[in-house]
Amino acid sequence: MMSVQKIAINVAGKYEPSVVNLKKGVPAELTFTRTKDQGCLDVVHSKDLDFETKLPLNEAQTVNVSTDKAGEYDFSCGMDMFHGKVVIK
Template sequence: MTTKQSATITVDGGYAPAEIVLKQGIPAELTFTRVNDAGCLDQVHSPALGFNRDLPLNQPQTVTIDTSQAGEFSFSCGMDMFSGKVVVQP
């Protein structure tokens, strides 16, 4: 039985991968690492998932997300120009 899910997202002119698939009901963490200082990608936020985090260059930032509800939840940069999504599957 899996006790925790985790995903690593590289922030470099966008998000890679841009789609994260998780299982419902298993605690999850997303770790964002910004490797490029260009553009507005120095923040990541998701009102739907309840986080807003600054992304210092080359410093991994981990957020814990709630996976109790199935669905698709977006995240984006501070200016909402670049986005990705978390898909929580039942």
């Protein structure tokens, strides 16, 4: 069985870390935890990586990310004001 890349991202006025590096071809999970009650950060989405999820306060939310294709893929808050990036190599 292949291991899974697990990345924890803290959401508190920004994404920390804001750049996530993943290995191509290895399944990946991003776990977002919002720890500050700041409006538009209650949703995280990525057209590139095909996910959108609500982020309830202090509840970890995990999304699966396809790592089939190398490249840089953006994710952002509901209003596209705060941004992060997934880099697949």
